[in-house]
Amino acid sequence: MAQDGEAFQLNRGRPMTIAAVGAVVILVAAAAATTPGFISIQNFRAILAATTFVGLIAVGMTVIMISGSFVSMSLGTMATITAIFFIYALKFGIAGAILSTLLLGGVLGLVQGFLIGAWDANPIIVTIAAGALMEGVSVALTGGQALSPPDNNYAFLNTTPCGIPVGTFVLLLLVAVVEFLLRRTRLGREVYMLGESRAAARAASLSLGEVGCWVFMLAGFSAALAGIFLASFNHGASLLLNRGTLNYDAIAATLIGGTAIVGGRGSVWRTLLGVILIATITNLVLLRGYSFGAQIFFKGVIMAVFVIVIHLRSQRGR
């Protein structure tokens, strides 16, 4: 899937991506300057909140993309499912709820990761199918009702120490941890190697199933974290939480961060920049009163443009 030898010529096509990111940043800055109500503490808080939800999911999306599995179509659904579970599990105490929600996210990811990593099952289709399956099971268990928290023991998750939401701190921590895992550990190197070329990774006798499991388990954790904060932010959870565009936003942010859609390249902190950009764009579009349709439309265009630009860059490098 990934082109051989591409990694050694990383830098040649970079100006094109920088130009694309630069163009978007300038456009956003210009729009921000001319939009009334954009520059206010309240609005920046709203942007930070949006950054947190999309960002947590985007961290998982980035690792998946680097590993060569394109994207997951089910991370948004997993965030919703884990949010519902979190609210349900609150009755066992906050610590138990957080731990068991993370465990659930990890296990849900792990199963998908095994099918994709060990057997090379098509990641798009596996995650679409898994999403439908998980949604069906969650309706079976909850009767499709919205859940309300039994207690407000989760309130500290909504606090803002130093004016910054707890979720944002958790996001930064997650980015640091995952960046460390990717750069400094054997697992990280194996993830890049698998994304670069599955054949080469197999030839180097990596355990592809194991790497796949780790990647999707990590993504499951990040979706579960998003679920925990989504649930506490909304003081409840139902499948309707997924009616937005969480998953697509995360994909767009990952692409804007320069992660190669075919795998082998990318970094989590650059995804974070992509997330901030996407959150700002969403915010601007809302402030300017564009419709939901226009919002999705713009994001689709950005996504398509970045996919093409990054692809051309990798080709030019060859």
Add this chain to the structure above:
Amino acid sequence: MPGKLTLGYPSARTLRKSLPLVVLAVVVVALIALPLYSSAHASAFSINNSLQNAASLGLLALGVGLTMIIGEFDLSSLGVYAIGGMIAVKYGADFPVMGMLLALALAVVVGGVQGWIIARTEISSVPLTLGGYIILLGASHLVSNSQTLAYANYDVGMWLDGIFGFVLSPRIAIVLGIFVLTAAFMGWTQLGREIRAVGGDRRASRASGVQVDRIIVGIFIASAFLSALGGALFALSSAAAKPDLGLSPFIFAVTAVLLGGVSLAGGRGGAMGIVVGVVSLSLLETLFSLLGTPIYMVNVIRGALLLVVVVIEAPDLRRALITVRRAKSA
């Protein structure tokens, strides 16, 4: 299911060949035997209903299947399916044919642009068509202002779904005709063989003089065209169009295509296999609705079935099985 596979399955190929017919046979037997295990029974009406459902989704499946046969994957077809129905309803109020033509024209443009980009830049079709899907989803919301549009001209839907010959209707006949034409084209023309060759080995077919780029563009146009037609027929016969149909039409289409023996790796499968996949899947859904299975359960089964067919299709599962078999015989 992995356990079942390791216990003496002859080969993945036999499995692939026999799977569509086995599934169809099982579903038909289950339908016929319905009175034996429940109070429901299958009537000509329920079969007709099932085929109506299959007809529109069948075109989406055919579009997706054609791109898979050339080794690509068109996620945007789902978006074309949605916006095709939307345009047909919105602009076809007075002249249904007009709305239909507009929808099809848009589809040709969408398919042409995506196909051209894929052929020219050799970009992977998954991310590109994912972008395309999201753009179309946005466009569909824009066209409808995020509302479900009703179609006042009920006569069109009545005509499309009017029953004749026990289980047929014009809608079913149109779709069946398209499938037969596609099968004949793929089987009996030089171009049909070339299309399959592009999916089997792109480099080799280019070397032997096949116009690979043109075929890619053509297939993407065909995929979008069929998806828009399916979406338009669906919207006109149900007299309404929703801006976002969710992923479930796509889940149906991909499951049907994989059940029908088309390979994600490209080069294998055809329209007749897809028809068998579509019919068995929609009969299966009829079986569930006759049994009164709750919708969430149907969703669970849909997801599980898609997981099963995509795992059977997984390249390294076969590799793992071969290793196991060798280890046993050694």
